Amino acid sequence: MSIASESSTGRRPAPGAELASVDEKSHLHFGAPGLTTVINEFTNMHVKTSAAQIHHIPEAIDILSARYPRGFPFPTLWKAVDGIAGIWTCLPPVDEVLTYVEAYRQRAQCAYPYIYAELQDDEVLRRFLEGGVQNAEQQPSLLALILISIALGIQCSVYHRRGHKWVSGAMEEDRRFSEVYFAAAFQTLRIMGFSARPDALTLQTLLMMLPYLTNSGRCCDAWVVHGMAIRVAQSMGYHRDPTFLRPSPAPADAHVRRILWWWVLYQDVHLSMIFGRPLGVSGIGDVLPPELVTPMPTTFKEFVMPYTVLMRQMLSADELSTYKIDEITDGALGLLARLPPVLQFDPETWTRDDFSGPPWPRNMLAVLHASKVHNMVILLNKRRKDIEAREQNGEQGVGLQRILSSCRLILKCQEFMHKHARQGLLCWFSNQCWFNASMILGLNILDHKEYPELESDKEELRKSYTRFQDEAYLGIHELAAIAVEHLGRMFQQVGIPMEGIEHTSHATSDTMDSEAMAAAAMAATLQAAPESDMDFGGIPQSFGYGLRIPDTLFKNGDMCSNSWHRV
16 A cells, blocks of 8 residues: 555555555465465365365465474584584495495486586595595585485485385484485585585585475475575576676586576476465576477477476466466477377376386386476466356366366376386375375365266275375375375265275285275274364475486596487
C-alpha cells in the first residue's frame, strides 16, 4: 500500500494486508510449480471441498522440513588452529581412499558431466596422498574434492557392500561414517577461504555436495549450498562466454567452463522444480551450451540441454496460457520420444520379470529422465484454467488426462526400480515423484467414484504402498515411512483394502519374511490409530542422479575432450 493511500484513510493497514495484495500468480514467491506443493495444489484445484476435508494432505512447510531435524550439516570437528593438518589426520589409509573413490566413480559418477583428472587417475591420487599434508596445504581444493568423493562413495555403495541388497539399518550406519568426510570437505573449503579465492575444484566440490545432502534428508541445506555454488561460479565469471574474457582461457579450459556453468543451470531448474522456489540464476548469461542443442537427442548428454531450456521456460513464466502449456508439454514429451529406443522407458516391457535391457547406469538414467519429464507434465497441466472442464462426451479434460497418465507411468518407473535397479532406491527425487503420483491418483479416485481405469488405479496404488513399506522397513528413506502413513490414510478414505498385498522385494527369503511381518504390523497400526494420533512430519528430499553419462576422462594426463558414452 502506498503512502498516499495510507494518508487518505488516516489508518495503517492491518497486519498482513500488504502481503495479501501481492499478486499470488507471480512466479517469484507465490504459485511456482513445485514437487513439494503439487499434491496440495491438485487437491485445491480439482478435488471437491467435501472430499478434501476428510483427508489430510501434506503441507508444503512440512515437506520442506525434516521430521527429525539434524544439526548444522557442517559441524566443526577440528580445533580452529589445526588448519589443514587437523583435517588430514581424518583420512583413512591410501588404499582405502582409493576404494571409496572407485566406488564413487562406478556408482555415482553417472550424475556428473565432468570429473577432473586428479579424481580419475589412481596414480595421481596416490602421489597426492602419499606426499603428506604439504600437498594438501598447497592445493586444499583438491583435498576437499577427494573428501566429498569419499563421502559420496560411502553413501552410494551401501547396497553393494551388503551383498547387493538393502539391509535394515545399513543406510543410517554408513551415514554416520560418511558424515565425517563430508564435514571435512567443507571445513577444507572454509580454511582455504573458498568465497574469496575460489577455483574450478571448489565449484565442483560444492556441486557434488548437493546429492549427498539431499539423499541424506537435508533438502534445505542443499538449497543453501547450491546458492553458494551459484555465487562462486559467477564470481569466477562462469556466466560469461569464455571468448569474451581477457585473457581468454585455453580451448580445453573454456569447454570445461561451459560444462560446469550449464551444470549449474541444470541443477538450478531441478531444485527450483522440487521446492517451487524461484530460480537461483535469473539469466543464463551469454554462455553457449558446451554441445549443440538438438531436437533429436541421441544421448542423455544431448537430452539435458533442451530439457533445461524447457524447464526454465516453465519456471520463469508468471502465468502460462493454455496454448503455452500445450506447447511446452508437447516439446517435453517429444524430446523424450526422440531418444533412441534403447534409452526410452517402455513400461510394458521394462517392468517384466525377465526384462534384460540396458545395463546400469543407463537403465537408471532412462527411468529418471522419464520421471522428470512426466513430473514436468504434471506441474504444467495442473496450472491449466480448464482442468475441471470435461469433453463433450463427458470424459475427463485434456489437462486432467495428462496428469493421470503421467502419474501411472511414474508408478511404472517405481515398479521397474524395485524389480531391476534396486540400488537406485537411494534417489530421493524418484521417491518423491512416486509419492506424488500415488497421492494424486488416490485423490482422483476420491473425487471420481466411477471411471474406466478405477480398478487398475487401485491396484497400482496397492503395489506402490507395498514398495514404500519395503523401503520404510529397510530404512532407505525417511520419506518412505511418511509415504506409508499418508497412503495408508488415503486407502481408508478411498476404500482400498490393505490386507493380502503381496510384497515385491527381491531380498532373501528370511529378509522377505521379516519385511512382511513388519509391513503387516505397520498396516495394522495405520488402520487402528486414531486420526489425531497420526504424526505427519516433513519429507526429506534429494537430488536424483540423472545428468549425463561421462566417459573415463583425463587418463594419463590427457586433455579433456568431454566425450560421453554414445549408444
